[in-house]
Amino acid sequence: MSYIEKDHDRYKEKILERSRNAKKDEGEEYAQLKGRKLGEYTLFAVLIPIAVFTLFTRELVAFFASATAMCAFAFGQGLVEYRFTKRKCHLILTIVAGASAIVGIASLLAVSLGWWEISHFFGLLR
Numbered sequence: 742m743s744y745i746e747k748d749h750d751r752y753k754e755k756i757l758e759r760s761r762n763a764k765k766d767e768g769e770e771y772a773q774l775k776g777r778k779l780g781e782y783t784l785f786a787v788l789i790p791i792a793v794f795t796l797f798t799r800e801l802v803a804f805f806a807s808a809t810a811m812c813a814f815a816f817g818q819g820l821v822e823y824r825f826t827k828r829k830c831h832l833i834l835t836i837v838a839g840a841s842a843i844v845g846i847a848s849l850l851a852v853s854l855g856w857w858e859i860s861h862f863f864g865l866l867r
Contacts, residue, residue, distance in 0.1 A: 784814060801852050809845030812838045 788807045795803040819835035822828075851857035 781814075781818075785811065802849065805845050805849040805852060809842055809849060812842035812845055816842050 788811050792804055792807040792811070795801070795807065815838035816835055819831050819838055823831035823835050848857070
């Protein structure tokens with residue numbers, strides 16, 4: 742065994758020892774990541790039909806609530822991804838989703854408090 746192979750083996754052992762001492766379970770982290778991804782798909786699989794259904798049944802409060810929840814979720818995810826990757830598409834997603842969430846909250850409040858009539862919204866759709 743050459744000096745380089747011995748040095749490589751020592752380095753590998755140090756890395757493995759650090760990993761064992763870190764008390765991190767990669768299997769658990771992987772399961773949590775997979776669970777989060779499944780949760781994202783499930784969230785949107787439930788919220789999108791609710792948003793569409795409530796829009797067509799003219800239950801505007803429920804529509805704004807579900808759409809705002811989707812936008813807020815997309816904002817949080819986009820913000821984390823942008824901080825990590827610094828990609829412009831994540832920045833654009835974050836800005837659009839954040840602005841949409843703010844507009845959604847304002848619309849939800851306006852409709853709920855009676856400041857904005859549902860008929861005004863559906864007049865815009867004609």
